[in-house]
Amino acid sequence: MTGQPQAQPAAPSFRVPGxxxxxxxxxxxxxxxxxxxxxxxxxxSCDVFFVEELRTARRFLRKLIPDFNIDGRTWFEIDLKSxxxxxxxxxxxxxxxxxxxxxxxxxxxxxxxGQELVSIAQSMGARVRPITGPSSIFLALMASGxxxxxxxxxxxxxxxxxxxxxxxxxxxxxxxxTGCTHIFIETPYRNEAMLDxxxxxxxxxxxxxxxxxxxxxxxxxxxxxxxxxxxxxxVLRKVPAIFLLSV
Numbered sequence: 001m002t003g004q005p006q007a008q009p010a011a012p013s014f015r016v017p018g019x020x021x022x023x024x025x026x027x028x029x030x031x032x033x034x035x036x037x038x039x040x041x042x043x044x045s046c047d048v049f050f051v052e053e054l055r056t057a058r059r060f061l062r063k064l065i066p067d068f069n070i071d072g073r074t075w076f077e078i079d080l081k082s083x084x085x086x087x088x089x090x091x092x093x094x095x096x097x098x099x100x101x102x103x104x105x106x107x108x109x110x111x112x113x114g115q116e117l118v119s120i121a122q123s124m125g126a127r128v129r130p131i132t133g134p135s136s137i138f139l140a141l142m143a144s145g146x147x148x149x150x151x152x153x154x155x156x157x158x159x160x161x162x163x164x165x166x167x168x169x170x171x172x173x174x175x176x177x178t179g180c181t182h183i184f185i186e187t188p189y190r191n192e193a194m195l196d197x198x199x200x201x202x203x204x205x206x207x208x209x210x211x212x213x214x215x216x217x218x219x220x221x222x223x224x225x226x227x228x229x230x231x232x233x234x235v236l237r238k239v240p241a242i243f244l245l246s247v
Contacts, residue, residue, distance in 0.1 A: 136185075
């Protein structure tokens with residue numbers, strides 16, 4: 001079959017002319033080196049932005065692109081309860097706009113309300129382009145040494161002490177049964193309470209990875225047995241942290 005022209009795949013067709021770009025954001029104030037160079041050009045191409053928080057999104061883009069024209073774009077905070085906000089998103093896609101979606105940190109659409117907008121874009125037949133960027137969930141898993149074939153992100157565990165401990169026991173039991181790595185996060189000011197709960201609830205031989213300030217200058221990602229952490233307890237006061245549990 002040499003000399004025969006190879007068939008080329010058909011170009012994808014989209015039902016609406018607009019597109020969605022999923023733009024990653026730094027995980028820490030000094031984590032800009034973890035962002036891809038292409039991000040600057042992709043952000044510049046966006047006409048409209050839907051972001052988790054206006055002030056921090058604009059500050060991020062000004063630092064990423066010092067001459068970025070903030071006032072030349074249309075801005076919306078992601079509000080899934082607002083029919084006006086959702087309709088504005090749909091209208092922008094139908095008008096052929098490039099829409100940038102940004103989370104507060106990391107990759108939009110992962111543990112982030114932007115996922116709902118992406119779902120709408122997919123249902124409308126719009127082009128959706130994810131831009132590579134740092135995700136605390138995946139970076140922590142990569143560095144933990146835990147099972148990367150089977151893992152589950154659990155978001156936030158219950159705040160109430162008894163319910164939190166119950167959840168931890170359930171995650172530990174599931175990991176024993178399935179080998180699954182369980183990943184969860186906490187609001188920074190409750191990190192110490194979370195660590196208290198883990199150390200007082202989980203078995204000494206259970207592995208716990210604590211990852212803080214990922215991609216930052218003080219990044220620290222360590223996996224130890226719970227019994228070992230009790231002897232060398234870290235200080236987690238108000239620092240961005242993510243926890244991974246595996247038996």
